[in-house]
Amino acid sequence: MMAALQMRFGLGRQSFVGGFILAALVILIGLIVMAAAEKAQIRVANVFFVNLILVLGLQITMGNSNVANLGHITFTGVGAYVAGILVAPLAIKATGIPNAPFGLNTFELHFIPAAMIGVVIGTVLAFLTGLVLTRQTGIAYSIATLALLVIVHTVFTNWVDLTRGPIAFYGIPFKVNTVSLMLIAAACAIVARLFRDSRWGLQLRASGEDVLAAEASGVSVKRLRLVAWTLSGFVLSLGGVMYAYLVGTISPKSFYFDAVFLTLAMLILGGMRSASGAVVGAVIVTLGTELMRWLEGAPVIFGAKMPQIFGLTGFFLGVVIVLFMALRPDGLVGDEELDEMAKRLWRQRKARAAAGEDTGPETSS
Amino acid sequence: MDYVIQQVLNAASIGGEYALLALGLAIVFSVMGLVNFAHGEIITIAGFTMYALFIFASPTSAWWLLPIGIAAAIAAAVTFERVAFRPVRNAPATTGLLTAFGVSIVVKNFFVSVVGATRPRAVPTPDWLGSQIVIGGVHIQTLQLLEAAVTAIALIALLALLRGTNIGLAMRAAAKDFNTVRLMGIRANQVVLAAFVISGLLAGLAAVFIMARRGAVDPFMGFSPVLKAFVAAVLGGFGSLTGAVVGGLALGVAEVLFQIVLPDKIAGYRDAFVFLLVGAVLILRPQGLFGRKYQFGDKEG
Amino acid sequence: MLVVDRLSVAYGSIKAVREVSLRVEKGEIVALLGPNGAGKTSLISAIVGLVPSAGGKVELDGTDISRKRTEDIVRLGATVTPEGRKIFGDLTVGQNLRLGAAVRRDRDGIAADIEQMLTMFPILRERFASRAQTLSGGEQQQLAIARSMMSRPKLLMLDEPSLGLAPRLVEQIFGLITELRAKGLTLLVVEQNAYDALALADRAYIMNSGRLQFSGRSEDLLASDDLMEHYLGTGTGGHAGAPG
Ligand SMILES: Nc1ncnc2c1ncn2[C@@H]1O[C@H](COP(=O)(O)OP(=O)(O)OP(=O)(O)O)[C@@H](O)[C@H]1O
Ligand SMILES: [Mg+2]
Numbered sequence: 001m002m003a004a005l006q007m008r009f010g011l012g013r014q015s016f017v018g019g020f021i022l023a024a025l026v027i028l029i030g031l032i033v034m035a036a037a038e039k040a041q042i043r044v045a046n047v048f049f050v051n052l053i054l055v056l057g058l059q060i061t062m063g064n065s066n067v068a069n070l071g072h073i074t075f076t077g078v079g080a081y082v083a084g085i086l087v088a089p090l091a092i093k094a095t096g097i098p099n100a101p102f103g104l105n106t107f108e109l110h111f112i113p114a115a116m117i118g119v120v121i122g123t124v125l126a127f128l129t130g131l132v133l134t135r136q137t138g139i140a141y142s143i144a145t146l147a148l149l150v151i152v153h154t155v156f157t158n159w160v161d162l163t164r165g166p167i168a169f170y171g172i173p174f175k176v177n178t179v180s181l182m183l184i185a186a187a188c189a190i191v192a193r194l195f196r197d198s199r200w201g202l203q204l205r206a207s208g209e210d211v212l213a214a215e216a217s218g219v220s221v222k223r224l225r226l227v228a229w230t231l232s233g234f235v236l237s238l239g240g241v242m243y244a245y246l247v248g249t250i251s252p253k254s255f256y257f258d259a260v261f262l263t264l265a266m267l268i269l270g271g272m273r274s275a276s277g278a279v280v281g282a283v284i285v286t287l288g289t290e291l292m293r294w295l296e297g298a299p300v301i302f303g304a305k306m307p308q309i310f311g312l313t314g315f316f317l318g319v320v321i322v323l324f325m326a327l328r329p330d331g332l333v334g335d336e337e338l339d340e341m342a343k344r345l346w347r348q349r350k351a352r353a354a355a356g357e358d359t360g361p362e363t364s365s
Numbered sequence: 366m367d368y369v370i371q372q373v374l375n376a377a378s379i380g381g382e383y384a385l386l387a388l389g390l391a392i393v394f395s396v397m398g399l400v401n402f403a404h405g406e407i408i409t410i411a412g413f414t415m416y417a418l419f420i421f422a423s424p425t426s427a428w429w430l431l432p433i434g435i436a437a438a439i440a441a442a443v444t445f446e447r448v449a450f451r452p453v454r455n456a457p458a459t460t461g462l463l464t465a466f467g468v469s470i471v472v473k474n475f476f477v478s479v480v481g482a483t484r485p486r487a488v489p490t491p492d493w494l495g496s497q498i499v500i501g502g503v504h505i506q507t508l509q510l511l512e513a514a515v516t517a518i519a520l521i522a523l524l525a526l527l528r529g530t531n532i533g534l535a536m537r538a539a540a541k542d543f544n545t546v547r548l549m550g551i552r553a554n555q556v557v558l559a560a561f562v563i564s565g566l567l568a569g570l571a572a573v574f575i576m577a578r579r580g581a582v583d584p585f586m587g588f589s590p591v592l593k594a595f596v597a598a599v600l601g602g603f604g605s606l607t608g609a610v611v612g613g614l615a616l617g618v619a620e621v622l623f624q625i626v627l628p629d630k631i632a633g634y635r636d637a638f639v640f641l642l643v644g645a646v647l648i649l650r651p652q653g654l655f656g657r658k659y660q661f662g663d664k665e666g
Numbered sequence: 667m668l669v670v671d672r673l674s675v676a677y678g679s680i681k682a683v684r685e686v687s688l689r690v691e692k693g694e695i696v697a698l699l700g701p702n703g704a705g706k707t708s709l710i711s712a713i714v715g716l717v718p719s720a721g722g723k724v725e726l727d728g729t730d731i732s733r734k735r736t737e738d739i740v741r742l743g744a745t746v747t748p749e750g751r752k753i754f755g756d757l758t759v760g761q762n763l764r765l766g767a768a769v770r771r772d773r774d775g776i777a778a779d780i781e782q783m784l785t786m787f788p789i790l791r792e793r794f795a796s797r798a799q800t801l802s803g804g805e806q807q808q809l810a811i812a813r814s815m816m817s818r819p820k821l822l823m824l825d826e827p828s829l830g831l832a833p834r835l836v837e838q839i840f841g842l843i844t845e846l847r848a849k850g851l852t853l854l855v856v857e858q859n860a861y862d863a864l865a866l867a868d869r870a871y872i873m874n875s876g877r878l879q880f881s882g883r884s885e886d887l888l889a890s891d892d893l894m895e896h897y898l899g900t901g902t903g904g905h906a907g908a909p910g
Contacts, residue, residue, distance in 0.1 A: 066457075066459065067459060068459045068462045068463055068466075070466075132644060132647075132648055135647075135648065135651050136647065136651055137651070138458060139394070139400050139458060139462070139599075139603050140599050140603055140647070140651070140652075140653070142400070142459075142462060143400075143595045143596065143598075143599050143603075144599070144644070144647070146592065146595070147592075147596055147640045147643070147644065150592060150636065150637075150640060151636075151637045151640050151641065154633070154634055154636050154637040155634070155637060157633070158631070158633035158634050158637075257588075261466075261470055264463070264466070268463060311474055311477050311478045312474070312478050313474075314470060314473070314474035314477065315470075315471055315474035315475055315477075315478060317470065317474075318467045318468070318469075318470030318471035318472075318473075318474060319467070319471055320467075321463060321464070321466065321467030321470065322449050322464055322467040322468060322471065325452075325453055325456070325460050325461075325463055325464040325467060326449075326452035326453055326464065327452075329453075329456060329460045531764065531765065531768045534754075534757055534761050534764065534765050535765060535768065537754070537756055537757065538754040538756070538757060538765060541754065541755065541756065542752055542754070544716050544736070544748075544752075545748060545752040545754070546765070547716070547735075547736040547737050547740070548714065548716070548736060548740060548745060548746055548748065548814075549740065549765050549766055549768050549769070549813075549817065550737050550740035550741045550745075550768060550769035550817055551737060551765070551768045551769070552735075552737045553735075553736075553737065
């Protein structure tokens, strides 16, 4: 199968190796937390994995297309609401959404088909909106993604019969744990890495610099952006489903600006041009916000809520974004994936060592 | 008849507010290619400055809050430029946009930290702003009339500035080709400063009206109007000044129309409908009503 | 007046100008020649600070301007009429001229200079209130030069003033250059039109692939078919053109 992938998408061995290394890293984090951490810290880790999935989803479109995307959380919300409503027990629906449309309160689904439907609807919505959005360019595109977020948010808040409106929808059974979250996050890391290195990802990234040139050489940037947007919609709605199954309670607020901003900050900090950047950014921002919370002496949180990023923490995250944009717009990781970077450094060291041994002129390897 | 005039004025005042904001966005964008996501925070800062003045100085008349609010807006815009946007002036558009996004978050959370997120704080505005006047038997809100009038005056003044002064001409020229403007010996910093002063002033005017209508401040107050302004600017063609005005007014009209025609049950969806309508226009004309068909946000030259 | 000392320009990994040194004395017309991509535009852009230099030094009348901003260099009296004219198309001819004098405060002087430019370029008087983008290419070039003159520069650098102009207009522009010198202006003229440029220049520099290849008196170049052939690929009777 791998060989077929290699052929079809122009993927090299390094992409697979790198993807698996990254996935292993994610799993390693999970294992360490499970082995060493207390309950509260495990909760933090669970939320971290969900956020990581979202950041990876964001990276797929924003990192490759090189245009700011501010509406990605839309699909997270759609995935979460669809799966959450489908899976919620009848008793809960009877009190929560007694007037649900489409007879949604007359049945409950097993959590796996519910998840699948959530992801499919999220992905299809991404595809359909992508058809319109990718006609836009540059700034208009970014603002259109924002408008999409607002439109869907308006629907979540106003379709009271379906979502309970602005009130939280609760009672979604807890169906995921650290192991499943970590595995799915790891899989998403591989997907993001492979997409980045695929022919599509490459062309898309090349076009980010010079769209006209790309279009002139026969690369349809619009189509590629649509592919990235749809794939990212898939990952993001999957993340939404995970969120619903992890937290059990969702509200329109969970899928609005705070989430956009948090995931965006993670990606910017780590570096949006690589999947490794997404992972690094998610890790560091999570550690940072935990540290801030600890410093602020925040009370113990019940349940695994998305971390609150208001106030000082948010302030500093904002400062971090501004500073990074001014000083290091490519983020901590930059253009290369971690494995590529390691390989390059290793080669350079070897070359230097070789040059040191024979005193003759530089040998080029 | 009364009703029609009411609604027309409604549309004009709402649309005027969007136009003021969209125009500020468009000027900054056309001059330096920056999408100022922190534009809404200029309104917030103006609002909180008025609030602080009210609390600490307890002025005898609420009159004074107005010019101070506008001055604060200008100061905020200029400070943003100096501190955050100058370092990314020549960076790609996305970098600038994300910087502005960061600025917006910093400002919001600053106010959240200082005053708390939950409760809006009341700020008085002069009574006459809330009064009604009767013209030819028609009741008209002073605020709305003022809003429409001030927007019109601001537009005319801006037009005069852009046509008749060196700095205005330089701003128009810089929109196409900043380097050649610098070859005239005109300081880039001054042109950019002028753009931010104007955008701050326009946002300050809008802020005063918003304050008069809301009567309260909170850290998130700037977001919603500026989001609309963004949509208006995109509708008009991002970076086009005419487009910003027409887009703003069109959005105002669309909102009022939807308000009238939507049944109560789905009135909450008004914004969604407005945005969808704008989306439909953009499908037909991706560059907006007055936009050049520029590629991927790039400026010429 | 202008002393350029081992100036380099790089765009990322592309080295467009490599350690070029040249001088222009007061009252001179100096030609800067070379094929497409030689680095001529890059060199003068670096002189006025429009692109950052990657090393080297530029002095204007003894003042080091290597680190100065474009707008300050222009205020010190050196300006460029850019390649491809770059007139402000949305503005009228009059507004273009007015912006050219944006750094000056002497209203009367500005009015007098505009009058002078309109006399020198009658077509601009005719089209004074038209949007500049409606001018023909040659007219735009005249406007671009007039606009540069409005800041009363001491040193004017013209980047390919004859580009895309009909022979008659080229003649006119070159005539103008001589006229400007007579008024005390110092000129550095970038040209592909080697013969015509050499005919009016006192001295010439030839660049290729970012390097300075030749410097010397125009007469010497023109007198030697070998030199012309070698540096500019234009043997006897040849006009313009460049080696591949
Ligand atoms: N902004 C830029 N980015 C990258 N490379 C550039 C840029 N500007 C010029 N170059 C490259 O630098 C080299 C020199 O270009 P330059 O424009 O200085 O040449 P020139 O001598 O003026 O040519 P021409 O006679 O065609 O105007 C060329 O190889 C060009 O491709
Ligand atoms: Mg050139």
